[in-house]
Amino acid sequence: MKRCDIEIWKYLLDAGGPVYAEALCCTLGMTRRQVLSRVAGLNQDVIVRSGDLKEVYFTLKATPEQLVEE
Secondary structure (H helix, E strand, O other), X not given: OOXXXXXXXXXXXXXXXXXXXXXXHHHHOOOHHHHHHHHHHHOOOOEEEXXXXXXXXXXXXXXXXXXXXX
């Protein structure tokens, strides 16, 4: 797992709610396209992508035990 993947996981876990793609872009210093492809590349069932083409946000749908395992 690359460092940026770990940073994405940390940010999603710390947020505790919906995280907009733009917030990840600002935090990680990546473009929107890079963030969307990295999150899609994580291939995790616990990360849910929602929104439309303009506003994309991610949420974690898992129990605490599943999050610790991931």
